[in-house]
Amino acid sequence: xxxxxxxxxxxxxxxxxxxxxxxxxxxxxxxxxxxxxxxxxxxxxxxxxxxxxxxxxxxxxxxxxxxxxxxxxxxxxxxxxxxxxxxxxxxxxxxxxxxxxxxxxxxxxxxxxxxxxxxxxxxxxxxxxxxxxxxxxxxxxxxxxxxxxxxxxxxxxxxxxxxxxxxxxxxxxxxxxxxxxxxxxxxxxxxxxxxxxxxxxxxxxxxxxxxxxxxxxxxxxxxxxxxxxxxxxxxxxxxxxxxxxxxxxxxxxxxxxxxxxxxxxxxxxxxxxxxxxxxxxxxxxxxxxxxxxxxxxxxxxxxxxxxxxxxxxxxxxxxxxxxxxxxxxxxxxxxxxxxxxxxxxxxxxxxxxxxxxxxxxxxxxxxxxxxxxxxxxxxxxxxxxxxxxxxxxxxxxxxxxxxxxxxxxxx
Amino acid sequence: xxxxxxxxxxxxxxxxxxxxxxxxxxxxxxxxxxxxxxxxxxxxxxxxxxxxxxxxxxxxxxxxxxxxxxxxxxxxxxxxxxxxx
Numbered sequence: 451x452x453x454x455x456x457x458x459x460x461x462x463x464x465x466x467x468x469x470x471x472x473x474x475x476x477x478x479x480x481x482x483x484x485x486x487x488x489x490x491x492x493x494x495x496x497x498x499x500x501x502x503x504x505x506x507x508x509x510x511x512x513x514x515x516x517x518x519x520x521x522x523x524x525x526x527x528x529x530x531x532x533x534x535x536x537x538x539x540x541x542x543x544x545x546x547x548x549x550x551x552x553x554x555x556x557x558x559x560x561x562x563x564x565x566x567x568x569x570x571x572x573x574x575x576x577x578x579x580x581x582x583x584x585x586x587x588x589x590x591x592x593x594x595x596x597x598x599x600x601x602x603x604x605x606x607x608x609x610x611x612x613x614x615x616x617x618x619x620x621x622x623x624x625x626x627x628x629x630x631x632x633x634x635x636x637x638x639x640x641x642x643x644x645x646x647x648x649x650x651x652x653x654x655x656x657x658x659x660x661x662x663x664x665x666x667x668x669x670x671x672x673x674x675x676x677x678x679x680x681x682x683x684x685x686x687x688x689x690x691x692x693x694x695x696x697x698x699x700x701x702x703x704x705x706x707x708x709x710x711x712x713x714x715x716x717x718x719x720x721x722x723x724x725x726x727x728x729x730x731x732x733x734x735x736x737x738x739x740x741x742x743x744x745x746x747x748x749x750x751x752x753x754x755x756x757x758x759x760x761x762x763x764x765x766x767x768x769x770x771x772x773x774x775x776x777x778x779x780x781x782x783x784x785x786x787x788x789x790x791x792x793x794x795x796x797x798x799x800x801x802x803x804x805x806x807x808x809x810x811x812x813x814x815x816x817x818x819x820x821x822x823x824x825x826x827x828x829x830x831x832x833x834x835x836x837x838x839x840x841x842x843x844x845x846x847x848x849x850x851x852x853x854x855x856x857x858x859x860x861x
Numbered sequence: 862x863x864x865x866x867x868x869x870x871x872x873x874x875x876x877x878x879x880x881x882x883x884x885x886x887x888x889x890x891x892x893x894x895x896x897x898x899x900x901x902x903x904x905x906x907x908x909x910x911x912x913x914x915x916x917x918x919x920x921x922x923x924x925x926x927x928x929x930x931x932x933x934x935x936x937x938x939x940x941x942x943x944x945x946x
Contacts, residue, residue, distance in 0.1 A: 504913075662900075662904065663900060663918070664900050664903070664916055664917055664918040665917075665918050665919060666917075667917075667919070678919065679917055679919045679920055680917060680918075680919045721897070722896070722897060723896065757918075757919050758918070758919040758920065759919075
């Protein structure tokens with residue numbers, strides 16, 4: 451006799467809130483305005499010991515005053531990556547209009563991506579004990595630097611008592627986090643998830659480590675351009691409210707977009723070099739999960755790091771997945787404007803996807819100077835475009851060969 | 862040990878070969894050194910000679926540091942040592 455597993459029908463998943471702080475703006479409106487204008491948020495780094503770095507540019511958040519947002523007790527516990535996540539979450543919750551009562555609290559959680567977690571806290575305290583010879587550090591170093599600190603503080607701030615954790619898959623962390631949040635709501639496990647990602651790696655040690663790999667550009671991030679010469683790091687966060695669609699509808703919430711598909715794959719090949727096949731399987735997997743045909747997709751927010759290897763491999767994966775439709779869809783990399791936010795990047799890039807669906811504005815790939823025959827796609831060079839699209843994808847392909855692609859649809 | 866022998870020793874160690882097996886006309890690919898191995902070799906050269914090697918993995922054929930063969934790497938290191946002396 452076959453066992454019958456009774457499950458509810460899959461739930462639809464709505465996005466009902468969004469928030470961000472990143473090099474392009476300290477909220478969603480200013481970030482999207484910058485993306486429309488094709489403004490570059492990358493510039494000279496202003497950090498301690500920058501003169502000892504060979505890479506001296508980044509997508510840094512300038513003019514940031516932590517004391518304007520948090521009190522002394524919070525700052526003792528909030529690394530910069532937690533602060534960025536919290537500021538983003540406050541905006542997202544406010545926009546959603548959600549009231550978390552005791553029953554809903556049990557069905558709500560937080561999944562955030564980060565790669566470096568509290569790396570700034572590690573950097574400062576290593577400096578204190580190794581360079582300055584101190585034998586004592588602040589008692590909160592561990593709870594401040596741990597990768598799950600941001601997710602924990604969000605759960606506490608908004609009383610979300612269901613599943614909460616952090617995801618670390620390097621450059622795909624945010625997409626993995628949001629994909630898991632989507633799956634939890636779709637399965638009926640939860641009703642509301644705060645999800646996205648945060649990164650604050652622009653400290654001496656955080657950049658010095660990246661320098662070593664020799665993949666960084668010293669002047670600009672130019673994804674898909676023949677003269678691209680590497681990636682540029684950025685910092686910041688974006689956080690979204692993912693919510694059971696019927697729940698959102700019943701309370702009359704404004705639905706920004708619907709999350710309709712997610713797929714993740716592993717290259718199982720190389721620790722840094724991307725594989726076309728792994729990326730291709732993730733893209734086609736997301737389409738299948740969403741029930742979308744290739745020609746339904748009007749826009750892809752590319753992983754588009756601006757490295758020789760990624761952009762070539764990603765272009766091939768898109769061409770293979772979409773066939774002749776690859777010539778008709780638009781694909782842009784907003785990393786050209788905000789830099790690579792590593793574990794937070796997919797979350798900020800989802801904002802460009804929502805803008806495409808809601809406003810019909812496709813964010814450009816800026817810094818595009820010369821066509822590369824290995825990247826023969828419409829990368830929306832330099833200038834934003836007004837085109838109505840109804841389904842979009844967001845790609846993320848991490849070091850370690852871990853790929854995560856999300857599909858959104860307009861409502 | 863002269864510069865050439867020291868560079869060959871570094872490359873041989875990366876390739877897990879005896880220095881005598883590394884010939885000047887070999888490319889790194891001939892020796893089984895991939896992109897990560899290349900970056901590690903350059904790091905070892907910088908540490909061994911206390912020099913800074915201008916190398917970007919996104920455009921290895923561009924720039925002054927020619928990595929097309931063991932001989933070209935030795936020549937590039939000799940030039941850097943002279944320039945950075």
